[in-house]
Amino acid sequence: MQRIGVFVCWCGSNIAGTVDVHAVAEALKSEPGVVFSTDYQYMCSQAGQDIIKNAIAEHKLTGIVVCSCSPRMHEATFRKTAAAAGLNPYMVEIANIREQCSWVHKDMAIGTEKAIILGKAAVAKVNLNAPLTPGQTPVTKRALVIGGGIAGIQTALDIADAGFPVDIVEKKPTIGGKMSQLDKTFPTLDCAACILTPKMVDVAQHENIRIFSYSEVTDVKGFVGNFDVTIKKNARYVKEDVCTGCGLCTEKCPMKKVPNEFNLGMDNRRAVYIPFAQAVPKVATIDPNACNMIKNGKCGLCAKVCTVGAIDYTQKDEFIQEKYGAIVVATGFNPISMDKFDEFAYSQSKDVITSLEFERLTNAAGPTAGKLLRPSDGKHPRTIVFVQCVGSRCDAKAEKGKEYCSKICCMYTAKHAMLVRDKYPDTEVYVFYIDVRTPGKNFDEFYRRAVEEYGVHYVKGMVGKVVPEGDVLKVQASDLLSNKQLHIDADLVVLAAAIEPDKSARPLATMLTASMDTNDFFTEAHPKLRPVESPTAGVFLSGACQGPKDIPETVSQAGAAASKVIGLLAKDKLTGNPCIAHSDELMCNGCSACEKVCPYGAITYVDKEFRMPDRTTVIRRVASVNPAVCQGCGACTVACPSGAMDLRGFSSQQIMAEVDAICK
Amino acid sequence: MQTVTREQLINKAVALLADGTVKCVLGWKKGEFDYDVTPAVFETEEEIRADFVWNDFCGANFSKYLVAKTRQFDGKILVFLKPCDTYSFNQLLTEHRFDRDKVYAVGIPCAGMADISKIKEICGDGISSIEADGDYLSVTTIYDDQPIKVEIKEVLAERCLNCKSKKHVAYDELLGEEGDVIDSNRFDEVAQLEAMTPDERFAFWQKELSRCIRCNACRDVCPACTCEKCVFDNPNSGVENKSPANSFEEKMFHIIRAFHVAGRCTDCGECSRVCPQHIPLHLLNRKFIKDINEFYGEYQAGAQEGSRAPVVDYTTEDLEPGEVFDRRDTNA
Amino acid sequence: MRKCSLDSLNAIFTRINQFAKLYLPVNGNDGKAAYTEWQEGLEWSNALNTTKSPKDFFFPQTEDLMAFRTSGKNIEIIDTRKESEDFVVFGVRACDVKSFEVLDNVFLKEPYDSYYANRREHGIIISVACTRPADTCFCKTFGIDPAKPQGDISVWKTANELYWQSNTDRGAALLDKIADLTEECGTEAVEEQQQQINKIMAKLPLANLTTDGWGAGKTQELFDHPKWAELSEACLGCGTCTFVCPTCQCYDIKDFNSGKGVIRFRCWDSCMYSDFTKMSAGQPRLTQKERFRQRFMHKLVYYPENNNGMFSCVGCGRCLAKCPISMNIAKVMKTIGGKDND
């Protein structure tokens, strides 16, 4: 029989306002096993915790129930309190009488009655609790960063600087990500390449960093501290370690009409290519879909011109297995497709472009060498219309676009408008917006300069329609402030397309068993307190894969993720969760149902000798749970018909005791 | 009419014993009457020649016995399997319940088994002998001067009327002709129940299950129920119960038992055959089979050794529990 | 002896039902007979036997013994016994009537079972002679005459009439209450039927089954008989034979925690179960062979030893009909008992 202490928290008036805490403490006093029951204003405070510690000592408590806020809030706190008083931390149960009682019910009598029942359920459960000791597992001191954009780069550099080896897996032939495509950055207007490329070089040269470019993660097994990852290195048909990046092949290749994805298809590249001059690794890649040699076995020119013999048409995809202690997701974002926004004539006119395309048009390394020329006829645009919130902040019922704010568009649009007016003062620039959102250091000042110093026409209202007519774009819009319809003949329309997580994120989340929100952004372990950790232990989040963010924010989150990884890798051993499945060998009949439903492959089978009732011995196949791999979901416990499989901390008996107590 | 004869089976068993292929034979043993056949282990030719029978009352499915018997005997066991028995055999192998190497399985065709209670409904009590006569049984009773001719198809067991397969899905050797998987109407009764109102269904099951005496015959004969200890017998399971104390306990036992064998039940029909209270237990198991087929695609437990049962599998596109009813309501 | 026409049966049942609950075999929705509380419109089944024996009336499958109501740390003990009212069980066969005697020997001896006794005191048994015994019947083996069933009242059914004879004061009192619906008559028709029945009994397949080789004092001789292993080989360990048996009287006492308290009840147990008589040291009968042996040794050796040679089988044949693997007491008696059985 347990000796249980019950501690009812007032949480100031948060609980005590709707729940008669004295009555709860009094009622629970007479529950089986309860030897002590009290209430206090703030149980989580030092004084409150001292009450618990003293009671444990004084009443020789074997288990405690804290009726307080959600266990998600303070279970860990009270477990530590118990441990400090010499009680096994898993002898603590929380009755959630705040979030799930006092805050949702207004009537004191009702709230009190429910709080007592929840308390009884917790007492019934703790009566069946057993002390649990977590297992320990070693930590592989290597990190994996998935994605080589600015987020991944920063995270990798910070981890590597702390002395731990890091691998970056980037699906493109080069790291650098979206930032490498940008021209200037707000609000300082310094050039993106100037600040990014040195970091890329740092990565390439860092002794602790390996880059797997043109590669993907295809399988993740294991768990925090012990991930087994399979990386698929796609065949680039160029020996990475031999290629010098001289670029000769990329000049000689006869296949000249391959759309250049780095410039968003606004110009062409060859079948063998280096995405841009500062690419890291600076090696050529052959596009197998464009290369005649690979498709038809005819050509082979690049191999002939290569002076170092780096071309290898027979190269195959390579699979690399590596162990990691931590994984950082930095898969970034993409602008959404403009398919569903026909009103802006994106598919009809070459002169309707997205903001990212605009970045390439103004970039010195872009298709126009930095001159702002219309894609259709190469003329200077005289009137430019920028449309904000294309696909952002959409009504869910519209079934196109995103409900969220993409966060970066207001600022880059202000930047684009300002740059145009700076370089080409004869150009009229209109910006249509719903709201201008500029919360950030020096952001609003930046926007005001665009309006006040550069004379950009900011119009509150949405563009209703863009109709190409001859060589002009007829823009119909409304000005909400003056309540007028506007008709503008524009030469160029720039759409600030919403951003969304990269498509690779969803399958990756499944592999990592990391959760995502409905928009496919990764979910944080806690939105405020643990913003760079995924709920899945050992998986961390960096950059826009977690939500839209600009460069400074990305870099700070990248650093934060790195510090979490460093904290993890600095440990030699990890203490596991003891609330895991275990199998009663005497009951188990080895049917394998549990193994089939285990998402972690934690269950294996062993042949064991058993003494039968008739004193003979038989060898039987029985399940065995790997405590380091089991995460404690409990899928196996229901798959098991004999009930041999049970879950510590959430045993069938415990849950049924709770059901019984609630239904009394 | 059974197409292989008792003599064929006896000769096969004797030969396999003689050449040392098997150590013993799991077969049907003649009883007190012509219809009370008992499963038995034969170890000598003499025993086989004296007592081995093969007739229209050899319904017992031997697959489950292999779990215990393969542990008990060193060397191979010869087992005779009717087509439906082979599904249970495979399912038990899928669940690693016995060592395949310790079994020599001989498949035998089956023309369907007679249900003695149906014969007694026609002929009354007091049967003194039953003889096979082509497609008929010749039943002699102490009350009638002349034997009564009963057409076998009139007295077939429920499961044989709804036979799902005459094809053996596992064997080492086959006697006689192989049959085919049959397009049976075995889900018709389930569909009839589904078409009733909830009140009617409740009344139906309340009446049926109220007869349960919790003798556990359904469970103990079931080839899917091979737990080392059943949750209903295990005091630590929290649901241990020995008696059908009230209508809740009756339902609890049968729902959970059906759930535990869902995806594993081959629909061998033994549960309904052995129920002393004639509760149509197969209608519970078949409901799960029908639902599984409809929700997750056709699946026959035991058809293939090693197959993954739908209850331990999923797809990301599965229907929602709430859609189960919408779906049926629109179908109806 | 009194008689009535079968047509007046409904009126008689209605009359009996006015002063006592009346139970009789009625065909259920499975087509099989089961004891059912009488109500207008129900028809007495012609079936020889019900699947469940009438022992339920005195020794129900589940019976509350007492209850404990808990509130916090307090426990209150509640007597759950209810005063029984008189009830009448109609249509009991000779074998089943005899089974009550077997149960009485167990429950009415010290320690006296007040639950059972209470029900026995209030139960009036009306037996009926068997005109069409079944192939599975062997009551004669145990000296039971199906032509002369016992009980408070014996009844014989002919083509058109029902003959009544009381055997006890209680029976006589009941007959008095339906006297206006019956008439005094001679015993000729009944005697003729009895002769018929005796003729049939001689033709039954198990007519020659005897208890030779069984009985008190046979423990040493039979306990290690080599045939037990073979006989029990196919036994599934289910409880069918014990639960349909009219004389099996073993029970388990269990507590049911309802959340509001504990109900202590008893329920039938079966010696075929692996947890039967399980103690802290484990189960005394480790294998199914031993459990199987227990059942038959109890019925045919231990019970007679304690009850002046009376066997605790009445030959009703239920286990013969219901065993999933068709193993039964007749086969056991023949295989292990005396050579006369062959």
Add this chain to the structure above:
Amino acid sequence: MQVNGYKPLIVAFCCNWCSYAGADLAGNNRLNYPADVKIIRVPCSCRVNPMFVLRAFQRGADGVIICGCHPGDCHYTSGNYYTRRRMALLFSMLDYLGIERERTRVEWVSAAEGAKFAATMNEFTETVAALGENKRLEDLRCKQ
């Protein structure tokens, strides 16, 4: 919640990662739902054994709802997919036995859906209250 003086008892099994957090969020946002709803925390909806569901009805629950992460969002990757199959089959079986289908439900509630949690509980309690007391899966011993 009261319908004709009758208060239903609802047992809600909530997975720790999504639905329990969703319930907490409902509390954080002070969204009301009936006190008849009592939550039991389980690590994952796949921990919910059909035996627990029947147990709740036996002990006096009038409705049982199982809440888990949205399909695809399970903290354990696939737990709720198993829940979905198991409960689809169980609920279908209960319905087959004539037990009111409205008494059982599975609902996916994310940690961000406090409003959905409260709305679901309000609606479910109302539905169950309209059905009245659970008679078809009751155990009278638990009501004495």
